[in-house]
Amino acid sequence: MSESTSDKKVEIILVAAIGENGVIGSNGQLPWRLKSDLQHFKRVTSGRPVVMGRKTFESIGKPLPNRTNIIMTRDLNFAAAGATLATSLDAALAIARDDARRRGILEIMIIGGGDVFDATMAIADRLEITHVHASPKGDVLFPAIDPAVWRETARQHYDAGPADDASFDTVTYERRA
Numbered sequence: 001m002s003e004s005t006s007d008k009k010v011e012i013i014l015v016a017a018i019g020e021n022g023v024i025g026s027n028g029q030l031p032w033r034l035k036s037d038l039q040h041f042k043r044v045t046s047g048r049p050v051v052m053g054r055k056t057f058e059s060i061g062k063p064l065p066n067r068t069n070i071i072m073t074r075d076l077n078f079a080a081a082g083a084t085l086a087t088s089l090d091a092a093l094a095i096a097r098d099d100a101r102r103r104g105i106l107e108i109m110i111i112g113g114g115d116v117f118d119a120t121m122a123i124a125d126r127l128e129i130t131h132v133h134a135s136p137k138g139d140v141l142f143p144a145i146d147p148a149v150w151r152e153t154a155r156q157h158y159d160a161g162p163a164d165d166a167s168f169d170t171v172t173y174e175r176r177a
């Protein structure tokens with residue numbers, strides 16, 4: 001790691017797929033089947049530290065490959081082979097920053113779920129959002145994306161493929177200066 005890398009800020013990036021009604025989760029699972037978005041998620045997060053809540057980890061069921069998995073839980077008895085546990089947001093971010101700097105990529109990916117997005121929206125530098133063109137029923141919402149705070153800088157439309165429940169747009173939002 002060069003000195004310039006260790007001096008640079010590590011950006012916090014939230015990665016989420018959101019329905020038109022703000023829903024991101026239902027009964028502990030994703031409320032849709034979107035294989036094309038899972039491929040997008042893999043491209044965006046691979047090679048980076050990923051921070052997630054314990055419930056999201058349990059819904060995925062195993063650590064995501066080729067990423068340092070950092071799981072937030074207050075349960076000191078929780079165990080997850082192949083993942084690193086953090087009992088607070090500060091601890092999770094400290095582990096993720098060290099990992100990102102070691103990789104020289106200067107990005108921490110926050111991947112959910114609702115509790116963790118709520119806790120990190122105010123400190124995020126960038127949002128990588130999949131706007132899903134559907135409004136499924138659900139019990140977990142993404143916080144509002146305030147246009148006074150966030151500026152859209154990139155958008156790509158995807159038609160629904162054979163293994164997708166809906167079409168979607170991937171959108172990058174940068175925090176306004």
Ligand SMILES: NC(=O)c1ccc[n+]([C@@H]2O[C@H](COP(=O)([O-])OP(=O)(O)OC[C@H]3O[C@@H](n4cnc5c(N)ncnc54)[C@H](OP(=O)(O)O)[C@@H]3O)[C@@H](O)[C@H]2O)c1
Pocket residue numbers: 015016017018023024025026027028029030052053054055056057059072073074075078086087088089111112113114115116117119140
């Ligand atoms: N559409 C998407 O992009 C997307 C992405 C991710 C997840 N999801 C969905 O969202 C749902 C899960 O979200 P959720 O809000 O229910 O749960 P979550 O955010 O995944 O996990 C919540 C858990 O994380 C731990 N936690 C949260 N804040 C903490 C803190 N400050 N310090 C230590 N531990 C902390 C606690 O674990 P303990 O209870 O163990 O202490 C808490 O119960 C699922 O339906 C999932 O499929 C959707």
